[in-house]
Amino acid sequence: MLSPDPPPTNDRLRRALYDGEIFLLDPTPASSRYAEIARSLLHREFPESPDLRQAHEAVSPQEFFLRVGAVRRELYLDEAHHALIYELAESLGFNPRHIAFDPVRLRAVSHDGHLNPAAKAVYYGHRDTWYGHPSCLITWWIPLHELSPEETFLFYPDRFDKPVPNDSETFDYDDWVSKGWSLKIGWQDPEAGKKAHYPGVTGPVDPGPEVGFACQPGQNLLFSGAHYHKTREQSLGTTRFSLDFRLVHLGDHAAGLGAPDVDNRSRGSALSDYVHP
Ligand SMILES: [Fe+2]
Numbered sequence: 305m306l307s308p309d310p311p312p313t314n315d316r317l318r319r320a321l322y323d324g325e326i327f328l329l330d331p332t333p334a335s336s337r338y339a340e341i342a343r344s345l346l347h348r349e350f351p352e353s354p355d356l357r358q359a360h361e362a363v364s365p366q367e368f369f370l371r372v373g374a375v376r377r378e379l380y381l382d383e384a385h386h387a388l389i390y391e392l393a394e395s396l397g398f399n400p401r402h403i404a405f406d407p408v409r410l411r412a413v414s415h416d417g418h419l420n421p422a423a424k425a426v427y428y429g430h431r432d433t434w435y436g437h438p439s440c441l442i443t444w445w446i447p448l449h450e451l452s453p454e455e456t457f458l459f460y461p462d463r464f465d466k467p468v469p470n471d472s473e474t475f476d477y478d479d480w481v482s483k484g485w486s487l488k489i490g491w492q493d494p495e496a497g498k499k500a501h502y503p504g505v506t507g508p509v510d511p512g513p514e515v516g517f518a519c520q521p522g523q524n525l526l527f528s529g530a531h532y533h534k535t536r537e538q539s540l541g542t543t544r545f546s547l548d549f550r551l552v553h554l555g556d557h558a559a560g561l562g563a564p565d566v567d568n569r570s571r572g573s574a575l576s577d578y579v580h581p
Contacts, residue, residue, distance in 0.1 A: 349374055
């Protein structure tokens, strides 16, 4: 189901993504370097955990959140890292003058993380587009470690072009960022996940077959932001770190191209806050 080979041209890659194809591609020099940078920043924050996969064991959940948040902030805001996104995009034929992106976010999913009420939204089934993104959104995900399917997430391809009952209409991007970007990037308030409302499923869903995947560090997973997917809960005694960012081809957006948009009613647009050419 996940394709290991990109189409021969960038036009066809984008078209395939908008048609629901999911690509899990080999590491590239840029993705490997990005993963290495993130790991070294995490090592700086967790000197007591030479194995980052055990980083959650050495500190309290609150301290863990704050330390991960420091790295998350640095990776998101430091423009030196934006060059790597252009390099990644160019490696798959994107013209840097034609794309806008929401910078990289570091994610941590830990052992029993689903039991933390402040993290509950992390495990919601969702489409990324429900957060005020356009239907031509491309999500790009890079793991920092080798991961088994139990530690990644699940896609539900049958739902790609069929509605899922949801309350995305309660999400207003402009409200969300009106009090600063701390909530959006998630580095300051460990309790924010309890206070903020994140769009989720509101009724029964027949998700159809689920598609999971294993991966190697630095691989490039690309999928349409309209895919319905869900992070897996895990109690394996490990933490997995990953990077992801969001990309929009501005020509496609202007031309109204993109994935089927069957149930996204979120308001406002994150696109204006992307990094533009
Ligand atoms: Fe997502």
